[in-house]
Amino acid sequence: MSPDIEALIQKISRLPGLGPRSARRIVIHLIRNREQSMEPILTGLKRVYERVGVCPVCSNIDTFTDMCSICSDKKRRRDIICVVENVADLWAIERTSCFSGQYHVLKGLLSSLDGRGPEFLKLDELHERCTNNNVTEIVIALSATVEGQTTDHYIKNFFRDKNIRTTSLAHGIPIGGELDYLDDGTLFAAFSARG
């Protein structure tokens, strides 16, 4: 096998969700479909490499300007910030159009197993942003997993005496979900938060 191909397969196999076998399949597909697949992906990747970066304010990823399109949008509320784990979660929330404030993207959730401490939450930056923009509410929108809930508690505790309200997304029955297929934890949460 040509060393160029081998090097590319190795690099692609390290992407999330891929392995040596799927990377090999992708590279063969790319070479066999030079014009329809490799060329557009190459130009698209080059474009993203040259033009896209991480927003210095909220850590969203977007085309390079001073700030991302959400942070620089004058029509969005500035007094409410939503904390999300990653950019995919941010995009998911944006797709529903249910939130029109600002975001704060974490570098990861707290995890002693994976060695992620409070510095991954960038809470001092978030606090400074809150003071500068008179933020009154922080919505913590993290997954309902152990790591997500630990991080949720840590953030709530951090802002307890700082005169900023912190809220979390509600737990309960998902829309369309049938009662007898629900797990005990969700059912318990739905009962506790009834209203």
Place this chain on the structure above:
Amino acid sequence: MSPDIEALIQKISRLPGLGPRSARRIVIHLIRNREQSMEPILTGLKRVYERVGVCPVCSNIDTFTDMCSICSDKKRRRDIICVVENVADLWAIERTSCFSGQYHVLKGLLSSLDGRGPEFLKLDELHERCTNNNVTEIVIALSATVEGQTTDHYIKNFFRDKNIRTTSLAHGIPIGGELDYLDDGTLFAAFSARG
């Protein structure tokens, strides 16, 4: 979401084995790991795009020269050609170092469902190559699936009256395989070909 990112996600999601969700995950990973991941993949892809192509003789993929490294290797036998379905199969055979002849990579197996006829086998080219190089044996190394075996029969039939011996890989118990876990078809094939 930035249109550049969206376009790249869409292109990557069309690669084999990927979908919109895994493509999104890959693109976020690439942007977040600009120097360690996006940059090396971009240069690797550019290198492959500029330097790698399909061999005009055997359809193997390799760095651009007149022929691929297998076809131009003077130490390899020229009187035996192995027919494989795709380049991944060729690489698998090369990894075992059990074959030192030439290859003929098909464009695909015969399949009436997917509309692939005999023109995908490029048998006239293969025959011409056989005559020019005094090839005495064609080893047909195709998968033991319905399409693979149909194609195997078609190639055998094509070369029947052309004074070239055609052989196929043996069917039987895989090395390390336990008898009572084997399917009936394999067991039957192993009994028929006992020796």
